Amino acid sequence: MSASEQKSTTGPLALRGITKSFPGVRAVDNVSVDFYPGKIHALMGENGAGKSTVMKIITGIYQPDSGEMSFHGERLAPRSYRESLAMGIDIVHQEIQVVPEASVAENIMLDKLSLVSPGGRVNWRRLYEEASVFMQEVGLHLPPSTVVRQLSAAYKQLIQIARALAARATVILLDEPTSSLSLSESDNLFNLLDGLKQRGVTVIYVSHKIEEVYRIADSISVMRDGKLIGTRPRAELERNELVRMMIGRDLREQRIGSTKVSESKVVLKVEALSKAGKCTDISFELREGEILGFYGLIGAGRTEFARVLIGEDQADSGSVYVNGQKATIRRVSDALFRYKIGYVTENRKEEGLFLGESVLTNLTLLVWKRMRHPLTRYISRKKEEVAARKMVSELSVRARSLADLAANLSGGNQQKISIGRWLLADCDILIIDEPTVGVDVGAKEQIHQLIWNLARLERKAIILISSEMAEIIRLSSRILVFANQQIIGEVGRLDDEERSYAKVRDEIGNLLSAIH
Amino acid sequence: MQKTELPPKPIEPVPDFSKASRGFRGGRALGLLIGTAVLFGGIALVSDTFLKPYTMFILTRQIAFSILIALSQAVCLVVGGMNLSVGAIGSMATVILGLCFQELKLNAWEAVPITLLFGVVSGAINGLIITRLKINSFIVTLSLMFVYMGLRSGISGGSPYTIPEDFGFIGQSAILGISWVFVLVCFILLATGYMFSYTVFGRHMLATGGNENAARLCGIATDAVVFRAHVISGLLAALAAVLWASMIGSCAPETGDSWLIGSFAVSIIGGTGLNGGVISIAGIFLGGAIFVLINYGLIEIKANPYFANSFLGALILLAIVLDRVREIVGEGKRLGRSA
Numbered sequence: 001m002s003a004s005e006q007k008s009t010t011g012p013l014a015l016r017g018i019t020k021s022f023p024g025v026r027a028v029d030n031v032s033v034d035f036y037p038g039k040i041h042a043l044m045g046e047n048g049a050g051k052s053t054v055m056k057i058i059t060g061i062y063q064p065d066s067g068e069m070s071f072h073g074e075r076l077a078p079r080s081y082r083e084s085l086a087m088g089i090d091i092v093h094q095e096i097q098v099v100p101e102a103s104v105a106e107n108i109m110l111d112k113l114s115l116v117s118p119g120g121r122v123n124w125r126r127l128y129e130e131a132s133v134f135m136q137e138v139g140l141h142l143p144p145s146t147v148v149r150q151l152s153a154a155y156k157q158l159i160q161i162a163r164a165l166a167a168r169a170t171v172i173l174l175d176e177p178t179s180s181l182s183l184s185e186s187d188n189l190f191n192l193l194d195g196l197k198q199r200g201v202t203v204i205y206v207s208h209k210i211e212e213v214y215r216i217a218d219s220i221s222v223m224r225d226g227k228l229i230g231t232r233p234r235a236e237l238e239r240n241e242l243v244r245m246m247i248g249r250d251l252r253e254q255r256i257g258s259t260k261v262s263e264s265k266v267v268l269k270v271e272a273l274s275k276a277g278k279c280t281d282i283s284f285e286l287r288e289g290e291i292l293g294f295y296g297l298i299g300a301g302r303t304e305f306a307r308v309l310i311g312e313d314q315a316d317s318g319s320v321y322v323n324g325q326k327a328t329i330r331r332v333s334d335a336l337f338r339y340k341i342g343y344v345t346e347n348r349k350e351e352g353l354f355l356g357e358s359v360l361t362n363l364t365l366l367v368w369k370r371m372r373h374p375l376t377r378y379i380s381r382k383k384e385e386v387a388a389r390k391m392v393s394e395l396s397v398r399a400r401s402l403a404d405l406a407a408n409l410s411g412g413n414q415q416k417i418s419i420g421r422w423l424l425a426d427c428d429i430l431i432i433d434e435p436t437v438g439v440d441v442g443a444k445e446q447i448h449q450l451i452w453n454l455a456r457l458e459r460k461a462i463i464l465i466s467s468e469m470a471e472i473i474r475l476s477s478r479i480l481v482f483a484n485q486q487i488i489g490e491v492g493r494l495d496d497e498e499r500s501y502a503k504v505r506d507e508i509g510n511l512l513s514a515i516h
Numbered sequence: 517m518q519k520t521e522l523p524p525k526p527i528e529p530v531p532d533f534s535k536a537s538r539g540f541r542g543g544r545a546l547g548l549l550i551g552t553a554v555l556f557g558g559i560a561l562v563s564d565t566f567l568k569p570y571t572m573f574i575l576t577r578q579i580a581f582s583i584l585i586a587l588s589q590a591v592c593l594v595v596g597g598m599n600l601s602v603g604a605i606g607s608m609a610t611v612i613l614g615l616c617f618q619e620l621k622l623n624a625w626e627a628v629p630i631t632l633l634f635g636v637v638s639g640a641i642n643g644l645i646i647t648r649l650k651i652n653s654f655i656v657t658l659s660l661m662f663v664y665m666g667l668r669s670g671i672s673g674g675s676p677y678t679i680p681e682d683f684g685f686i687g688q689s690a691i692l693g694i695s696w697v698f699v700l701v702c703f704i705l706l707a708t709g710y711m712f713s714y715t716v717f718g719r720h721m722l723a724t725g726g727n728e729n730a731a732r733l734c735g736i737a738t739d740a741v742v743f744r745a746h747v748i749s750g751l752l753a754a755l756a757a758v759l760w761a762s763m764i765g766s767c768a769p770e771t772g773d774s775w776l777i778g779s780f781a782v783s784i785i786g787g788t789g790l791n792g793g794v795i796s797i798a799g800i801f802l803g804g805a806i807f808v809l810i811n812y813g814l815i816e817i818k819a820n821p822y823f824a825n826s827f828l829g830a831l832i833l834l835a836i837v838l839d840r841v842r843e844i845v846g847e848g849k850r851l852g853r854s855a
Contacts, residue, residue: 337735
């Protein structure tokens with residue numbers, strides 16, 4: 001605690017009791033942590049653990065509800081990104097943010113163009129000279145005038161770091177910086193970060209890749225459900241312990257109930273399905289009444305596979321059998337109408353819902369063809385309302401009327417509608433992608449119950465894609481673990497009750513740490 | 517181990533869903549209705565000739581044309597695109613109709629289908645390029661607009677074609693004081709309304725415009741939907757050209773030159789969203805009426821006709837600004853409620 005009270009110019013960036021809530025969720029809950037100069041400090045946790053909210057608070061994009069920050073012993077309360085930048089704190093975002101049509105030098109010096117432009121006229125030679133200093137520092141051996149658009153993701157990453165250096169940043173936050181880099185490019189980045197560390201820069205490194213964190217971090221902080229679970233020096237933290245800190249959960253560790261899988265009824269069989277850059281050699285069987293969990297981190301290839309399966313992307317090779325018959329799925333309507341496969345998308349707002357349309361339309365859209373008069377083509381409003389009303393009450397959607405716009409519903413209710421649409425269409429096989437992202441705790445429980453009911457009572461076959469370990473273990477009959485666009489292992493027989501939550505979790509953890 | 521065999525019970529009694537019909541965006545239609553009434557009353561007060569049967573005949577016919585041309589635009593707007601070649605297709609169709617009559621000596625039963633076929637083909641060209649090559653509809657239809665404008669000038673040399681006298685029937689005669697064109701267009705408008713409200717095709721268009729990715733992931737053939745929207749657009753533009761020729765009694769190559777701005781004005785005033793997914797048939801009808809009444813009013817108060825375009829532009833902007841204001845106010849309310 002005394003660190004934050006010391007007056008010094010080398011004190012840590014200290015967070016004390018930082019709390020931030022959004023409607024329905026406490027994203028960051030009483031987080032206290034110190035980031036020291038000359039150290040690489042990794043911040044780890046599952047999706048939704050609160051890492052990025054913490055980063056946004058440090059860089060002034062969000063303001064905390066309570067708690068304090070200090071930097072060099074002085075109070076730090078940036079009200080905007082510009083203010084934090086002025087304090088020497090900069091962030092390199094996961095999504096690469098560069099001006100594609102401008103030169104490398106312009107990108108690095110973007111906010112300092114006026115300094116090299118006496119009288120408003122850009123002094124290009126000086127711009128290039130100054131930019132190349134920072135380019136050398138990050139190992140960008142290119143002409144400063146190179147246009148950014150043609151460069152690879154790795155170069156763009158380096159440009160962003162050079163930009164942070166040019167801003168004289170002494171604290172640099174990196175958000176999943178290797179997500180679009182190859183192995184050797186990552187290596188270069190790590191060497192660069194080591195160099196920055198030697199120069200006394202504070203590096204805050206957000207990642208969920210265990211391997212790279214062990215390679216470069218000096219200390220590791222783990223967040224879960226908005227809380228800081230702990231901060232340890234890397235040398236004192238075992239990998240298994242780290243995985244446990246990231247995914248362990250006290251609440252809701254119990255399974256929701258056993259599923260009753262009809263072992264003999266294979267409804268979906270996928271054989272060696274591959275699509276370059278999306279999924280590699282995916283094979284599995286899905287049975288009636290089964291909830292098959294797809295666990296993995298974002299980008300592990302689960303959603304990409306789902307899109308190939310439903311015909312949104314075309315497979316390069318491999319085959320799919322539905323109820324024992326070879327299936328030809330060229331577009332989504334084939335999957336839906338011929339094989340009764342439904343896909344509940346992960347981004348319900350971007351790819352799931354019609355926000356400007358009514359609850360009614362959002363629910364019944366897939367079954368209109370069934371409700372129309374053969375001659376007049378009139379879609380029976382009555383049939384539509386009966387169907388929608390039934391679904392609304394079965395899923396206990398909270399809406400004032402069927403005419404309510406989807407945009408006006410809460411996240412949980414929106415999710416119920418996205419699922420309900422496919423139920424109305426009588427899908428036998430449902431792929432449900434990240435069903436509880438951004439919904440509150442109560443709705444999450446309801447959605448879990450709903451998914452389980454579908455498998456257990458309605459005998460649907462369900463593929464559940466989730467990056468949340470607890471959710472996967474709570475619901476699945478069997479779990480396939482994905483990494484690098486492949487299935488790296490299977491954790492089966494979850495209905496056998498001898499195995500505790502902790503044991504299943506460790507099995508998954510072992511699979512993941514084996515390849516990392 | 518928790519086991520619940522029954523689905524969760526509704527948390528609260530399911531409310532009354534009797535008002536589930538989509539209807540037109542209520543407040544807006546009312547506003548337009550009031551606007552139309554005010555304009556109508558205002559002009560009636562200052563003008564002696566306004567309430568005469570002949571004026572009504574002319575006005576209903578003009579309203580019909582502005583609705584038809586706006587519909588041609590709106591079907592593209594509604595799927596999230598646009599058709600800048602509405603007027604150019606109209607001009608080109610006029611030239612084709614003129615050629616059929618004057619050069620090929622065809623009768624109306626042959627010439628009109630050929631002209632409408634041109635509309636379908638030109639719309640199909642727009643639709644194919646947009647959906648196959650994934651090029652923005654703005655640039656595709658802009659380019660083709662110039663292509664057609666050049667063709668019509670080059671082919672026609674700028675002078676009108678003569679057409680058979682009896683071809684003027686539909687454009688020039690009336691039933692109960694109302695232009696036949698108006699009757700026909702009202703029928704088309706109602707059919708369009710039926711399509712958007714009650715048919716799978718129309719509602720797929722709305723869904724595609726509302727969220728193309730979601731629509732595709734729901735198994736809707738979004739490319740086919742966009743393609744057909746452009747075909748309908750081209751067909752309606754060509755139909756407008758045929759009716760126009762019938763009205764003026766010749767095939768004037770400059771027919772469609774003034775259509776483009778009007779097609780946007782009426783659509784937007786009528787509440788067809790520029791982002792797609794929204795259309796109001798009542799809105800387009802009233803938008804057409806307001807558009808024509810404003811033009812008539814400007815003549816009536818002897819406004820300098822050279823400034824007419826400024827009024828038009830300002831009117832479109834006003835409609836968009838009002839919409840945006842309503843949206844912002846609405847969003848504020850929504851956030852206020854959930855917080």
